[in-house]
Every structure is written in structure tokens, then in C-alpha cells.
Amino acid sequence: MNHTFVHRYELDSSRPPVGSALRDAAVRAIAPALVLFAAIVGIGFLIMGPLGGLPAENNLSRSVASGRTALMNSVTMVWSHIGNTEIVIGVCVVAVALIWWRTKQWWYAVVPAIAIAVQASVFVAATAIADRPRPTVKHLDPAPPTSSYPSGHMGAATALYLTFALMAQRIETAWLRRLVTTVCVVVPLLVGYARLYRGMHHLLDILVGLVNGVVCALLAWNYLRRKASSERATVPARQAVTS
Known part of the structure; x- marks a missing residue:
């Protein structure tokens, strides 16, 4: 990913007017x-019309469900809960507060909140229109009133944790930066697998949820106009995050 894009809030740390x-x-x-x-x-x-609901995806869900075990049922329950609305919102609120406190940059701290808010808006509107049934297997989680397409858990987890991965690029210690980035990338993948395993979504629902989350995270990261600079303007703020 472009260096200027990733470090845009460090290259230009100027405080924007709220308006x-x-x-x-x-x-x-x-x-x-x-x-x-x-x-x-x-x-x-397209899925619900010309493609006839993609019955092959339902066959995949049945195949995955046939291989369930007690251990994986317990493990995927935890993974699935990571993408729950209350968990995502709670983690986001805490993260925004901590980042705001450490950096003193509200315009930077609110990026995760923008990411999940935009993702949620797209998801809620799209799922109400698409109205795709969930897979015809036993559902291991309570089914929310929304339809199967796209996956809101996958979208929310991706939007939030991809934003955290971008923020993690401020960490100066290389091994820690790589570790945090890897964890932030892996978490949404675990959520996606859990939702497929637990019979809550078709594979395409999860993939489109992933795309929704990725795009919304990138839009949120780019929401504020910044001026590129050859010098880091916010070394003190970066040190504050890693100290």
C-alpha cells in the first residue's frame, strides 16, 4: 500500500476545523x-434473481456443517462473537477514547468510528433490500432479523480491525508493528470462518461483507484531506502511541 496513504495523518498533523x-x-x-x-x-x-439463490452455496454450508465438532463449536462461538454489534461498538468506543487521549488528535481518533458507521449504513440498507435466506442448516447463533446477505459481522469486524491495522503502522518497534498488524488482519478472517461454520451465512455473503468492510475502512482512512510531505510532521504524536 502507498506509503503516503498509510502515513497520511503523520505527514500532515494539522488540526482541521470541525465543519x-x-x-x-x-x-x-x-x-x-x-x-x-x-x-x-x-x-x-443478481444472486436472488438470475442466479436462483446459488444453490451450490447452500451445499457448501451443509458440507461445512456436517464436519462440526464440539471443540470447534466452542471456538467458533468466540470468533463469531468478536463481530457482534455490541462487541464491535464497545471496542471502537474504547479505542477512539484511548487514541484521542494519547494523540490529542480527534480527527485521527474518530477514523475507526467512521469506518464502522459507514459500513453499518451500507450493510443495513443492502440487507433489507436483498432479503436472502440464511443457509438451510442448523444455526448455532441466534439469527438477527436481517437477511443473510451481506454478512454484517464480517463487514463490521473487517472495517474496525483493518483501521486498527493501518493505525498500527505508527508503531516504531518492527516486531510489535508486524504482530499487531497480523492480529488485526487475522481477526476478521476468523469471524468470517465462524459465520460460515455456524451456518449463519453463505460464503458469498461473507466475501461481500469482507469487501464492504475493506472499502469502508479505506474510505474512512481517506476521509480527511491531508497534505503529503516528505517529512514526518508528528513524530511526538507517534512516539506517544508507542511509549
């Missing part, structure tokens, strides 16, 4: 998310 930040968010995050929403809904119509 300017809100306008930037509307133009650079919310407006592009409308295009993402249209694409996700279009794929949903």
Missing part, C-alpha cells in the same frame, strides 16, 4: 459509500 472535517467526510466517505451500496445491492439482486 471542514464534516464536509470532507460527506464528500470523501459517505458519497463513495453510496456507490458501494449500489454495487452490493446489484450483486444481491
Whole structure:
């Protein structure tokens, strides 16, 4: 990924006016998310229309369900809960508060909140329109009132933890930076597998949820106009994160 994009909040640490930040968010995050929403809904119509619901995906879900074990039932329950709405929101609130406190940069600290808010908006609207049934296997989690497509758990976990992975690039200690980045990338994959294993989503629901989360995380990261610079303008703020 482009170095300037990843470190954009370090290259330009200037404090934006609140009004300017809100306008930037509307133009650079919310407006592009409308295009993402249209694409996700279009794929949903394709699945439920010409593709006839993709029965082969239901066969895959049955195959996965046939291999369930007591141990994996317990393990995937934990993985699945990571993507629960209350868990995602709770982790996000704590993270935003800590990052704001450590960096004193509210415009940077709110990035994870923007990511999951945009993701959730796209997901809720798309799932209400697509209305895809869940796999015809035993559901190991309570089924929320939303449809199977796309996966909200996968989208939320991806949006949140990919944002954390981008933020982790400020960590100066190489091994710690790599470790945190790896964990943040792996967590959504565990959530996605758990949702498939536990019969809550078809594979394509999870993949589209992944795309939703990735795109919304990148839109949130890019929501604020920043000026690229050849010098790091916020070394003290970066040290504050790692000290």
C-alpha cells in the first residue's frame, strides 16, 4: 500500500476545523459509500434473481456443517462473537477514547468510528433490500432479523480491525508493528470462518461483507484531506502511541 496513504495523518498533523472535517467526510466517505451500496445491492439482486439463490452455496454450508465438532463449536462461538454489534461498538468506543487521549488528535481518533458507521449504513440498507435466506442448516447463533446477505459481522469486524491495522503502522518497534498488524488482519478472517461454520451465512455473503468492510475502512482512512510531505510532521504524536 502507498506509503503516503498509510502515513497520511503523520505527514500532515494539522488540526482541521470541525465543519471542514464534516464536509470532507460527506464528500470523501459517505458519497463513495453510496456507490458501494449500489454495487452490493446489484450483486444481491443478481444472486436472488438470475442466479436462483446459488444453490451450490447452500451445499457448501451443509458440507461445512456436517464436519462440526464440539471443540470447534466452542471456538467458533468466540470468533463469531468478536463481530457482534455490541462487541464491535464497545471496542471502537474504547479505542477512539484511548487514541484521542494519547494523540490529542480527534480527527485521527474518530477514523475507526467512521469506518464502522459507514459500513453499518451500507450493510443495513443492502440487507433489507436483498432479503436472502440464511443457509438451510442448523444455526448455532441466534439469527438477527436481517437477511443473510451481506454478512454484517464480517463487514463490521473487517472495517474496525483493518483501521486498527493501518493505525498500527505508527508503531516504531518492527516486531510489535508486524504482530499487531497480523492480529488485526487475522481477526476478521476468523469471524468470517465462524459465520460460515455456524451456518449463519453463505460464503458469498461473507466475501461481500469482507469487501464492504475493506472499502469502508479505506474510505474512512481517506476521509480527511491531508497534505503529503516528505517529512514526518508528528513524530511526538507517534512516539506517544508507542511509549
